[in-house]
Structures are given as structure tokens and as C-alpha cells.
Amino acid sequence: MNASAAGGPTAAAPARKAGRNLPQAVGVGFGLGGVLVLSLFIRREAFVVVVVAAVVYGSVEMARAFRSRHLQVPVLPVAAGAVAMVPGAYVGGAATLAVAYALTVFAVLAWRFVSPPAASGAPVPTPSVRDVAGGVFVATYVPLLASFTMLMLREPEGAWRVLLFVVLVVASDIGGFAAGVFFGRHPMAPSVSPKKSWEGLAGSFAAGAVLGAVCLPLMLGGSWWGGALLGLAAVAIATLGDLSESMLKRDLGIKDMGDVLPGHGGVMDRLDSLLPAAPVVHLLLIVLVGS
Template structure:
């Protein structure tokens, strides 16, 4: 518990500070987190018994991040299409030495660890991006906190017993309630849009964040590992700490675009 607390006290201000500063600071944050998350994802693949493609995945990650930070949207789409063709092409040219599971996993490695996570930068760069980004982060944290507190006190019915023996339906509902409560407080003091919008946003983040958490738990269970890494003392790896945000950030980003 002490390691977990100290990591949070040191890591959270650095993370929030780089998000607050925006621009190249957030770009640096996203680049580091994406590459570390990718390496963790590939390591999980090895634990599962799959052949991973570290050189190819890192190269396409660099291409994607370069396109992202230089605001070349057409390059970003090209990078994704290029990676899709490479994965399927490698399967086609080297089968049966390469399996469909191998190709799918390496494709997903970049999409999940890099493309989804890089929406942190995309959201921060939007008009009023600092407010939307901080709101997303706080709502994810509120969901995690509510799910833990309510689940620990009142949890009786397991939410996904084959994935996580500790997460409960009651905790999940508690996480949603906490997320909505923080959204109401944010609306009360920050305004910016209607209360209904904030409630919808809190619900979307509360649900997607918990699904992201469960997805990463299922991934680790498939590999037979407890944590995705050991980089953050008391927390595990980058994927362990950002699994909820990885799912929530893209939904908020495209939701903001639709509402604009």
C-alpha cells in the first residue's frame, strides 16, 4: 500500500502536469506511454505463446506518432491501412509459419496500445481540450474509486467471475454513481454545456472505463500474469494504470466532435 501511495503521489502530478501544459509536453507523454504500453502488450503476447513482431510494431508506432504530432491526418490513416495490410500480408505470405492469432495480436498491439492511447493527445489538442481531458481523467478515477469502495463494502454478485474474482455488480454500479456525482460537481462549478451532456458523458466513461479494465484483466489472465509490467511500484505496468483511459479517451474525443 505504501508503494502504491508513493507512486500515485509522484506519478499523478507529473502526468497531470504534462497534460496541463499540452502541446509538446503532452506529445512527449503520449509517445513514452504508447511505446511502453506497446512493449508490455507484446510481452503479454509472448507469455501467451504467440510470436510477436517488435521491430515492425515499433516502426509503425513511430510512423503513427510522427503523423499525429505533425498533424498529418492523411498519414495517420495511411499508417493504419499500411499496418493492416502488413499484418494480413505477412499471414498470407508465410502461412502456416504465421498464424491468424499471431497476425491479429500484432495488429491489435498497435491499435490498442498506441492508436487508442494517443487519443489523449488528440483530445487535449481540441478547442477546450484541457477541460475535456481533465474531466475524462477525473471521471475515470472516480469510477475506479467508486467501484472499489462500494464493491468492497456491498459487493455480493460477481460481475465477470472468469475474468476478475473481485469485481462485483454492486461495485460497477457504485463506480457509475461516483462518475455521475463528479460530473454534476464539474457542471456546477465549470459549466460549459448542459447537465444532461455531462451525465451522458459520465455514463459512457463509467461503462467504457470498466470494460477497459476487464479487457486488460482478461488479457493478463490469458497469459497467466498478475500485472502487465513492473514499471510503477504498487500499480504494475502502464497498461495496468491506463487500461480504463485507453477505452474512454477515444469515445470522449469523437463524442466531443459530434457535439461541436
């Protein structure tokens, strides 16, 4: 759950406006960050395994959430597609990713064909087209977008590209959370996420621009202004991703996608900002520092 625009319309105490167990969330966040850095720089293949595990679990979380609205997402072909797309993108690049995605879409359709609503255990039978659309949405939103981190990873200095990508999204999260908690007064999208404020969004943009301007030259030898633009773009897309999942959760009538990560919610509550930002950062890095 990206807090990039956190903060409510009233001047409540920071501890109350945080809306979560902050020490617990920070501890889990550091743990996740440690796993990411170790897997990136000790053995890249370990990072691929970590991403596959997160993507499969996140896909299952989304399928469970959709089930609450009697939408039966074909979980097995989506999970199999994740196992194919993520390593395929790392080993074979964009062409392999495209083939794996196309086969996943076909597998979702075929699985739904051989598993009609009456046999799926759905409380209320649903049209096949809805289930197929839900499966294609999950396959696109989770494993396909996550696979762009693998395209970054296979580039020269790929581990640094992925780390920079994560740093920018996390900077958006932390900067927006801090600014929203202490200065948030004006709701940004009250119908979707009442705690998000324009002040929090400004904090996200400031943190992203500063970290981008500092980190791109240090990590990849790019220009400071290119890093600032990269940070601004990452924050914009990450915020839209967070708001999109908030809208989805509101429609589904749930607060979090899961509860496996104390202080954060589910895996998808951590991926919601990272996923849509991945292809944008990948493309901009190719423009700014080459491939």
C-alpha cells in the same frame, strides 16, 4: 488496472479486500497525475512525449505477455507505428492518424514476412497469420486508441478535454474501488475477475455521473446533464476495457502485464480502462460541446 468494480463476495476487512499495497498505489497514482497535469498545462508537446513513451512501453509489455503463449508480435513496427500515430494525430488530425495506422498494419505484415518463425527465436514455430494478427491487435489496442487523446488535445481547450477524460476514468476507478471494498457482496464476472462486484460497479457509475455533472460545466462550459451522461458512458466503456484485459491476462496465465509501477503493475494495467474510453469520450465531447 481499473478497480471500477472492485470488491469480493464476502465481507472481509477493507485492507484485505483491497488486494494491493494501497499507500504505495496512491503515491504512485499521485505522481502519475502530477506528470500528466504539468505536461498538459505547461507544454502540450511534453504530454505528447509522455503518451508516446507510455504507449511504446505498453506495447512492449503486451508483446512480452503474448510471447508466453508462443505468439511472436513484431515489436519494432508496432513501436514505430506508435511513434508515428500519436504525434501524427496531434499534428495532422484524424486523416494523418488513419494513414499512420494503415502503414503500421502493412509494416507488421512486411516485418513478419522477412522474419519467419524459424528466425524469430520462438520456442515453438507459429503460423505467420497468428503473429500478424497479434501485431495488428497490439497496434490497434494501444497506439491507435491512445491517439484519440491527441485528437482531443488538438481541439479548442484541448488540455481541459484530456484532463476531464482522465478525471472521469479515475473517478470510476476510485468510486468503484471504495464501493467494492466496503460494500461488495455480489460478484459481477467471477470467471474473469473474481474481486469485481456489482456494488463496485454501482459506485463507479455514481462517481462518474457526479464528477461529469460537476466538471463538464466547469471545465468546458457544457451542461450538467451532458456531463452526467458523459460520466456514465466513460464508466461503462472503462469497465468493459478493464474486464477485457482481465480476461486476456487470465488466458495468458499472468496477474499483471508488468511490474514497472509499484502498487499498480505494468503500464498496461493503468491504460486498460483509459484506452477504450478515449474514442468514446472524444466523440461525445464533440457532440456535447462542439469542436
